[in-house]
Amino acid sequence: MPRQSKPPRLRLKPEQRDKSGRVTRPAGWVINDGGRELGTGCRAADIDVAQQALAEYIGRKYTAAATSGPRPTDQIPVADVLALYAREKMPKHANPKECRGKLKRLAAFFSENLADINGELCREYERKSTTPIMARGDLEVLRAAINFHRKEGLHDRIVSVVMPARPPARERWLTVREVAQLVRATWRYQEVQHGHATKRWPRRHIVRFILIALYTGSRSSVVVHASFVKEPGRPFIDLKTGMFYRRPEDAAETRKRRPAIQVPHRLLAHMRRWARKARYAVEVNGKPVKRVSFGFQKAVADAGLDKDVTPHILRHTAATWLMQNGADPWIASGYLGMSVKTLQSVYGHHHPAHMEQARNALGRRRASSAFRPRLT
Secondary structure (H helix, E strand, O other), rough: OOOOOOOEEEEEOOOOOOOOOOOOOOOOEEEEEEOOOEEEEEEEOOHHHHHHHHHHHHHHHHHHHHHOOOOHHOEEEEEEHHHHHHHHHHHHOHHHHHHHHHHHHHHHHOOOEHHHHHHHHHHHHHOOOOOOOHHHHHHHHHHHHHHOOOOOOOOOOOOOOOOOOOOOOOOOOHHHHHHHHHHHHHHHHHEEEOOOOOOOOOHHHHHHHHHHHHHOOOOOOHHOOOOOOOOOOEEEEEEOOOOOEEOOOOOOOOOOOOEEEEOHHHHHHHHHHHOOOOOOOOOEEEEEEOHHHHHHHHHHOOOOOOOOOOOOOHHHHHHHHHOOHHHHHHHHHHHHOHHHHHHHHHHHHHHHOOHHHHHHHHOOOOOOOOOOOOOO
8 A cells, every 4th residue: 555645744854054153044833745845935933824824825825726627526525616616606695604614514514525415415404403404504505505616617517406395485574563563662762871861872873774775675684784975885875866776886796786776755855954964874973883783673663563673584574565556566676675476476476466356257247158146
């Protein structure tokens, strides 16, 4: 059996002296890789920098081997596929931090080669995940990474990722009365200290979030990052033209589309008033908030609504109201940033014209029919 070669490693090369004892070359760290010796430029005391140089060398060598050309899938570690995706695609994601977390979970589980991925392995990943929704999100990233690896010409066999069942679409939406309850409870909430109400209303920024999310149908992440002043990386609300540019100029378009829309006139009037004292659409003490989920759930409880009312319910409510009011599906889907197919499949039954032809056909009298039921 051939002797297994050692991986690249650091070695401290001793100093060199001439015949008089004078140091001609100080001790320094080098990288040994097989029979090769590569200098790092680091002296004996610079161990941290030398370790970083070793990590970069291993990374370059690993990447070169992983992208050298097409290989059989039984010779491609899943780690190679995930590493390529992390380097090339993850920085372009709408939420790179979230994508990084998914890649780490996938890398910790899928230690096999690409050819070993099958339905049973995917179902095992689902069983070990916290929730089926989390498993589905992670496996969607795995599928995207495999497809990207194949498009790059690094393998030529189709590898199927078996996805968990898609969760049923949410049916919960808010009525006008429920929205009024929620806004009223949030606006009137006062901070209480030592049993006495203060003159502070710490949840009023959530009212802004509710109104913007509801009347623009925007996702929570878009609303909380929106600004009245153009800033890099933030959605921009142009108060002069009334346009809401939900996708920042420097952000790539993703599957979750964020088209620019016209802000409804009543909401725009509120925004112009807010902008006199605020820079951001949803802010506290002059600083933009990162999330509103905790305060929102407190407001939901104060309003006497169910626990299943989450910030994302506001987007569902916007879509439902659009359909109930007879909006054209093509226009409504463009406003919400979703496909017509999704809008019709999830919210289409709320539209007044839903199955109108079938209803009219069944209710139409037939002249040739001899049977006429008597209604009593």
